[in-house]
Amino acid sequence: xxxxxxxxxxxxxxxxxxxxxxxxxxxxxxxxxxxxxxxxxxxxxxxxxxxxxxxxxxxxxxxxxxxxxxxxxxxxxxxxxxxxxxxxxxxxxxxxxxxxxxxxxxxxxxxxxxxxxxxxxxxxxxxxxxxxxxxxxxxxxxxxxxxxxxxxxxxxxxxxxxxxxxxxxxxxxxxxxxxxxxxxxxxxxxxxxxxxxxxxxxxxxxxxxxxxxxxxxxxxxxxxxxxxxxxxxxxxxxxxxxxxxxxxxxxxxxxxxxxxxxxxxxxxxxxxxxxxxxxxxxxxxxxxxxxxxxxxxxxxxxxxxxxxxxxxxxxxxxxxxxxxxxxxxxxxxxxxxxxxxxxxxxxxxxxxxxxxxxxxxxxxxxxxxxxxxxxxxxxxxxxxxxxxxxxxxxxxxxxxxxxxxxxxxxxxxxxxxxxxxxxxxxxxxxxxxxxxxxxxxxxxxxxxxxxxxxxxxxxxxxxxxxxxxxxxxxxxxxxxxxxxxxxxxxxxxxxxxxxxxxxxxxxxxxxxxxxxxxxxxxxxxxxxxxxxxxxxxxxxxxxxxxxxxxxxxxxxxxxxxxxxxxxxxxxxxxxxxxxxxxxxxxxxxxxxxxxxxxxxxxxxxxxxxxxxxxxxxxxxxx
Amino acid sequence: xxxxxxxxxxxxxxxxxxxxxxxxxxxxxxxxxxxxxxxxxxxxxxxxxxxxxxxxxxxxxxxxxxxxxxxxxxxxxxxxxxxxxxxxxxxxxxxxxxxxxxxxxxxxxxxxxxxxxxxxxxxxxxxxxxxxxxxxxxxxxxxxxxxxxxxxxxxxxxxxxxxxxxxxxxxxxxxxxxxxxxxxxxxxxxxxxxxxxxxxxxxxxxxxxxxxxxxxxxxxxxxxxxxxxxxxxxxxxxxxxxxxxxxxxxxxxxxxxxxxxxxxxxxxxxxxxxxxxxxxxxxxxxxxxxxxxxxxxxxxxxxxxxxxxxxxxxxxxxxxxxxxxxxxxxxxxxxxxxxxxxxxxxxxxxxxxx
Numbered sequence: 001x002x003x004x005x006x007x008x009x010x011x012x013x014x015x016x017x018x019x020x021x022x023x024x025x026x027x028x029x030x031x032x033x034x035x036x037x038x039x040x041x042x043x044x045x046x047x048x049x050x051x052x053x054x055x056x057x058x059x060x061x062x063x064x065x066x067x068x069x070x071x072x073x074x075x076x077x078x079x080x081x082x083x084x085x086x087x088x089x090x091x092x093x094x095x096x097x098x099x100x101x102x103x104x105x106x107x108x109x110x111x112x113x114x115x116x117x118x119x120x121x122x123x124x125x126x127x128x129x130x131x132x133x134x135x136x137x138x139x140x141x142x143x144x145x146x147x148x149x150x151x152x153x154x155x156x157x158x159x160x161x162x163x164x165x166x167x168x169x170x171x172x173x174x175x176x177x178x179x180x181x182x183x184x185x186x187x188x189x190x191x192x193x194x195x196x197x198x199x200x201x202x203x204x205x206x207x208x209x210x211x212x213x214x215x216x217x218x219x220x221x222x223x224x225x226x227x228x229x230x231x232x233x234x235x236x237x238x239x240x241x242x243x244x245x246x247x248x249x250x251x252x253x254x255x256x257x258x259x260x261x262x263x264x265x266x267x268x269x270x271x272x273x274x275x276x277x278x279x280x281x282x283x284x285x286x287x288x289x290x291x292x293x294x295x296x297x298x299x300x301x302x303x304x305x306x307x308x309x310x311x312x313x314x315x316x317x318x319x320x321x322x323x324x325x326x327x328x329x330x331x332x333x334x335x336x337x338x339x340x341x342x343x344x345x346x347x348x349x350x351x352x353x354x355x356x357x358x359x360x361x362x363x364x365x366x367x368x369x370x371x372x373x374x375x376x377x378x379x380x381x382x383x384x385x386x387x388x389x390x391x392x393x394x395x396x397x398x399x400x401x402x403x404x405x406x407x408x409x410x411x412x413x414x415x416x417x418x419x420x421x422x423x424x425x426x427x428x429x430x431x432x433x434x435x436x437x438x439x440x441x442x443x444x445x446x447x448x449x450x451x452x453x454x455x456x457x458x459x460x461x462x463x464x465x466x467x468x469x470x471x472x473x474x475x476x477x478x479x480x481x482x483x484x485x486x487x488x489x490x491x492x493x494x495x496x497x498x499x500x501x502x503x504x505x506x507x508x509x510x511x512x513x514x515x516x517x518x519x520x521x522x523x524x525x526x527x528x529x530x531x532x533x534x535x536x537x538x539x540x541x542x543x544x545x546x547x548x549x550x551x552x553x554x555x556x557x558x559x560x561x562x563x564x565x566x567x568x569x570x571x572x573x574x575x576x577x578x579x580x581x582x583x584x585x586x587x588x589x590x591x592x593x594x595x596x597x598x599x600x601x602x603x604x605x606x607x608x609x610x611x612x613x614x615x616x617x618x619x620x621x622x
Numbered sequence: 623x624x625x626x627x628x629x630x631x632x633x634x635x636x637x638x639x640x641x642x643x644x645x646x647x648x649x650x651x652x653x654x655x656x657x658x659x660x661x662x663x664x665x666x667x668x669x670x671x672x673x674x675x676x677x678x679x680x681x682x683x684x685x686x687x688x689x690x691x692x693x694x695x696x697x698x699x700x701x702x703x704x705x706x707x708x709x710x711x712x713x714x715x716x717x718x719x720x721x722x723x724x725x726x727x728x729x730x731x732x733x734x735x736x737x738x739x740x741x742x743x744x745x746x747x748x749x750x751x752x753x754x755x756x757x758x759x760x761x762x763x764x765x766x767x768x769x770x771x772x773x774x775x776x777x778x779x780x781x782x783x784x785x786x787x788x789x790x791x792x793x794x795x796x797x798x799x800x801x802x803x804x805x806x807x808x809x810x811x812x813x814x815x816x817x818x819x820x821x822x823x824x825x826x827x828x829x830x831x832x833x834x835x836x837x838x839x840x841x842x843x844x845x846x847x848x849x850x851x852x853x854x855x856x857x858x859x860x861x862x863x864x865x866x867x868x869x870x871x872x873x874x875x876x877x878x879x880x881x882x883x884x885x886x887x888x889x890x891x892x893x894x895x896x897x898x899x900x901x902x903x904x905x906x907x908x909x910x911x912x913x914x915x916x917x918x919x920x921x922x923x924x925x926x927x928x929x930x931x932x933x934x935x936x937x938x939x940x941x942x943x944x945x946x947x948x949x950x951x952x953x954x955x956x957x958x959x960x961x962x963x964x965x966x967x968x969x970x971x972x973x974x975x976x
Binding site for chain 2: 061062065066135141142145230235236270271273275276277278279301302303305306309310313314317318320321324325327328329331332335336337338339340349353356357360361363364366367368370371372373375376377437440441442445446447448449450451454455532
């Protein structure tokens with residue numbers, strides 16, 4: 001059964017990926033799907049910037065602009081940033097804690113396919129009558145008034161992909177609690193693993209409110225409910241609360257892994273252990289906790305009254321403290337170190353000033369009375385792009401360059417990587433810095449055009465030019481990926497030479513079973529400790545033996561496909577007679593697949609000791 | 623100094639200056655040129671928070687630049703293993719306590735102003751002596767009702783200067799948000815409830831801004847969200863009172879010009895179902911489906927966005943969809959011939975209280 005070192009045809013490779021439950025392959029799936037949606041969201045961003053380049057532009061129509069704007073936000077958050085974060089987690093976390101896989105490999109695959117089908121479903125709206133057009137926040141009064149099926153695609157697509165995310169989060173929680181190698185105590189876990197741990201807890205608590213909101217809206221739009229209709233006793237503000245109780249923690253769900261990625265990179269390329277590790281852990285947990293206490297700062301202008309506004313203002317400011325702790329800890333990790341400016345490291349270095357700007361404008365937004373001016377203006381657009389691009393996207397690009405050799409066995413080209421960085425970095429600041437001023441000068445956000453004579457012309461033109469720089473950077477990155485895949489040289493275990501954590505102790509890419517022998521962890525930065533003592537490998541915690549592995553399965557794919565079909569049917573149940581039957585068939589597919597999953601006794605298989613030894617010999621020579 | 627470096631400095635200096643000068647925006651629109659008590663408070667908070675944040679950025683930048691230049695790996699250091707430092711309690715306490723102090727400095731005025739700006743007691747007294755405006759936001763137009771004077775106008779809000787003007791805010795279809803950037807922050811117009819707040823229009827600065835502030839819808843509300851502008855005429859109290867009197871006493875004038883008369887006929891046939899032409903409109907708000915046109919000829923813009931002239935008015939009447947996509951007027955009246963357009967335009971341009 002072992003698939004080690006076996007040449008396969010294209011069909012077999014596709015079947016392998018459709019059925020895989022291996023966290024490393026699932027990481028690649030997340031990377032490809034997330035990368036695709038990232039390009040799609042980027043294309044939408046370019047359309048937005050072209051439309052806003054000059055006043056009174058008619059590049060696209062007002063209605064279509066709202067669809068593009070909605071899909072840009074929704075795609076980037078749910079379908080690009082989230083899965084790319086999951087790609088990093090899947091690729092790295094199990095190896096970082098010395099495990100052979102996640103706790104529930106089957107669920108891991110299910111999580112991916114749910115996300116994937118949810119994302120595809122959402123994007124089908126482009127071809128089936130129009131995409132959602134009420135913004136990624138989809139505020140209830142506007143989304144209930146939207147005449148097309150766009151919002152229905154949003155509501156159903158996000159429910160499906162949201163289940164996937166929730167499943168993924170639970171899986172990582174259980175994995176990190178239960179699957180750590182001997183000696184890997186909580187306070188010896190790498191920072192990225194800590195970030196994944198806290199993030200997964202946030203997912204666990206943040207996604208249910210979103211699901212509740214989405215179900216309410218689904219009821220209202222498709223099944224005659226009235227949760228959000230004030231005329232019938234509903235209330236639209238409830239949607240705003242539910243959405244932001246999810247939406248604010250979502251920011252930290254994205255940015256905490258980003259912090260984790262940078263923590264790894266700073267330590268590695270400064271050749272120093274992370275400064276203030278325990279306070280970093282503390283800060284991460286605190287940010288996660290406070291992240292749930294501040295949602296209403298998105299609603300300062302809703303009319304909640306001064307008491308609520310004041311409380312949420314102060315709570316929001318408090319988050320700046322643990323975030324500041326992190327910034328200084330990173331700076332002092334580099335202090336006294338031996339800094340090597342590789343591509344991941346320059347992203348990390350550039351992240352500090354970029355993110356600090358996003359952070360301080362966050363505190364400015366927290367001052368409720370002044371936020372009445374910032375709210376829903378381009379100032380806010382500038383702020384959250386500084387946080388999400390300057391924080392999350394920089395981290396994902398850095399992480400992709402950093403772990404690319406671990407995922408694919410080849411290094412991305414450093415020269416092209418730096419070209420991407422500079423184009424992206426310059427473009428980013430060019431695009432978004434000026435937007436702070438546009439907002440302060442009175443430009444509301446989410447406008448499809450602006451009239452001349454209001455002083456918005458120059459700023460918008462600069463912003464559009466910047467966007468083209470970012471697009472150019474992305475094109476170079478794609479070229480880099482292609483060139484590396486075709487021509488790149490194979491690398492060994494520790495291609496950056498300064499790897500500190502367990503993933504750098506195994507071959508690149510890691511073998512199917514990760515560790516021939518589960519390692520014994522003797523401290524923080526377990527691999528670094530071994531290296532400093534002059535050892536080549538890790539200290540094993542068990543004798544070499546047969547390794548138990550889970551069987552691949554097509555069921556996760558089928559379960560997700562069923563929900564996709566069901567959503568499709570129910571979406572059209574008011575328009576066509578086939579709607580309800582198709583919906584029911586879809587549910588039956590899902591439930592049937594779940595039934596088979598329950599009754600089939602799947603014991604997995606073993607990779608025998610001899611096979612492991614042979615594979616290790618080859619891996620070591622690579 | 624190298625030549626390119628000098629040139630680069632010059633260019634960046636000039637562009638920074640240009641940015642600073644242009645960076646403040648227009649006096650009738652920019653939050654950076656506050657024109658009243660509320661905007662002043664918010665501007666002060668902006669300056670305070672910006673100052674604190676610039677300090678933070680400066681400190682981080684100095685450490686940052688020092689670290690990335692001083693500790694880069696140089697030739698011959700390939701095998702150097704730096705000291706593995708665990709952390710420093712002193713430093714950690716410093717960078718925890720100092721931010722907390724900075725935040726307290728910021729939090730105190732924030733809380734204070736938040737409460738100050740929420741003080742709407744004077745408008746809710748039984749015997750009130752303040753100007754109150756009921757703002758009703760509709761898909762792409764604004765209605766301004768003065769309940770104490772019994773008059774209604776739309777698109778152009780008229781307010782007295784140098785006193786607090788109080789607002790009741792609500793929406794009749796989807797959520798919008800009421801924002802006059804130069805005069806004060808926004809407040810949402812919800813579909814569920816009425817919000818209240820106040821603004822003050824400073825007379826001197828209103829004069830400097832041409833006595834016409836720009837107002838915006840700040841909440842995505844549909845295709846023409848970007849075009850849901852309104853204007854604010856800020857007048858000295860005496861002139862405001864005169865305007866109120868004129869509005870109260872406005873009487874329809876019998877048309878003498880045959881073209882205007884023809885226009886009035888068309889209006890009474892096709893338009894009057896939605897548009898009122900008298901400022902005193904006793905119908906409930908559900909019946910007030912479109913902007914009140916009593917003082918239409920006195921307005922500053924056609925449809926809230928176009929220059930106020932006959933040509934634009936004709937263009938609007940001919941095809942409103944082209945000007946404000948998704949508006950509620952398109953298709954509610956029969957197509958107009960050129961002759962009818964001319965007559966209707968002439969008639970609308972006579973609707974004035976001045």
